[in-house]
Amino acid sequence: MAKAPVNVTVTGAAGQIGYALLFRIASGQLLGPDTPVKLRLLEIPQAVKAAEGTAMELEDCAFPLLQGIDITDDLAKAFDGTNVALLVGARPRTKGMERGDLLEANGGIFKPQGRAINDHAADDVRVLVVGNPANTNALIAQANAPDVPAERFTAMTRLDHNRALSQLAGKLQVPVSEIKKMTIWGNHSATQYPDLFHAEVRGEVAAKLVEQEWLRDTFIPTVAKRGAAIIEARGASSAASAANAAIDHVFDWVNGTPEGDWTSAAIPSDGSYGVPEGLISSFPVVSRDGRWEIVQGLEIDEFSREKIDASVAELAEERDAVKQLGLV
Numbered sequence: 001m002a003k004a005p006v007n008v009t010v011t012g013a014a015g016q017i018g019y020a021l022l023f024r025i026a027s028g029q030l031l032g033p034d035t036p037v038k039l040r041l042l043e044i045p046q047a048v049k050a051a052e053g054t055a056m057e058l059e060d061c062a063f064p065l066l067q068g069i070d071i072t073d074d075l076a077k078a079f080d081g082t083n084v085a086l087l088v089g090a091r092p093r094t095k096g097m098e099r100g101d102l103l104e105a106n107g108g109i110f111k112p113q114g115r116a117i118n119d120h121a122a123d124d125v126r127v128l129v130v131g132n133p134a135n136t137n138a139l140i141a142q143a144n145a146p147d148v149p150a151e152r153f154t155a156m157t158r159l160d161h162n163r164a165l166s167q168l169a170g171k172l173q174v175p176v177s178e179i180k181k182m183t184i185w186g187n188h189s190a191t192q193y194p195d196l197f198h199a200e201v202r203g204e205v206a207a208k209l210v211e212q213e214w215l216r217d218t219f220i221p222t223v224a225k226r227g228a229a230i231i232e233a234r235g236a237s238s239a240a241s242a243a244n245a246a247i248d249h250v251f252d253w254v255n256g257t258p259e260g261d262w263t264s265a266a267i268p269s270d271g272s273y274g275v276p277e278g279l280i281s282s283f284p285v286v287s288r289d290g291r292w293e294i295v296q297g298l299e300i301d302e303f304s305r306e307k308i309d310a311s312v313a314e315l316a317e318e319r320d321a322v323k324q325l326g327l328v
């Protein structure tokens with residue numbers, strides 16, 4: 001029997017990530033080759049026309065799995081019955097804007113979106129926040145959707161994870177497929193901690209295969225500041241790689257992670273590894289039966305502890321700031 005279509009909402013659909021993402025969703029890469037999709041594109045009124053242009057192109061691809069496209073600037077319509085919500089549109093930091101201003105501006109986006117998801121989405125909704133500051137935007141949306149289980153709100157650190165795989169593969173001259181158990185801890189920001197002490201290359205601990213100076217002074221900052229390096233080089237933030245990571249995150253969430261490996265995702269903390277409960281922080285995770293689970297029992301040495309704590313402290317500061325603004 002043919003599968004029922006899955007409703008996928010993409011916010012910021014006319015933006016550059018949207019352009020790299022929508023065609024891959026419609027071709028079946030988000031959910032699998034036998035799952036039809038209906039797309040809902042949410043944009044601000046000024047960008048609806050551009051989203052309509054993208055929709056014309058989607059039609060012109062004649063994707064067999066694409067069963068419809070709705071374009072709207074109305075939150076209730078955008079999230080009506082949605083099963084997968086990719087929250088990409090966000091307010092970028094502009095000149096002279098302080099971090100607090102940025103959090104406030106994004107609160108104006110993610111608070112009403114959280115409420116609309118609460119009121120209109122399907123019972124099985126899964127939310128991935130890509131728009132920055134992703135972890136705290138996810139927290140705002142989650143806090144404003146009290147009827148949706150908190151675990152359904154996640155933020156994207158899969159791009160950082162993929163960057164870490166690629167940097168290590170380049171250093172050791174091995175294919176990325178030989179690297180398992182990479183972890184990004186903490187915030188999707190320059191404080192994130194890419195961890196090589198649990199990563200394995202052909203079964204050996206990755207941290208033992210590289211010089212400690214390289215790990216500390218090259219690997220960690222290269223991964224953590226890669227987003228800024230791309231903005232510097234391209235004059236715009238990463239788009240195709242961000243879309244690719246969003247596809248990876250949702251595909252694994254829905255279809256499960258491979259045995260013997262794990263990935264990284266920012267999910268609400270249950271208190272594991274000393275991360276305060278409720279913070280949306282990146283962890284080593286597996287997906288089983290459509291749910292993320294934090295990998296348990298990893299030993300955390302002093303070096304890693306310090307790095308994880310620093311990133312988690314930044315997340316706690318962001319949470320306190322949005323609390324003060326009445327956003328959570």
Ligand code: NAD
Pocket residue numbers: 011012013014015016017018042043044047088089090091092109129130131132133134156157159160188237238239242
């Ligand atoms: P972009 O500026 O090209 O597009 C953003 C789109 O969002 C625009 O079309 C804009 O009209 C729309 N938008 C703004 N407010 C909206 C709202 N309230 N509702 C619906 N749509 C709205 O930006 P982009 O390059 O596509 O990046 C989007 C976001 O993703 C940025 O915040 C960026 O920093 C972030 N990002 C995150 C990661 C990650 O790894 N988590 C990686 C790359 C980029």
Ligand code: LMR
Pocket residue numbers: 132159226227228230237238
């Ligand atoms: C990235 O990691 O590429 C982005 O989050 C950078 C940004 O600020 O948009």
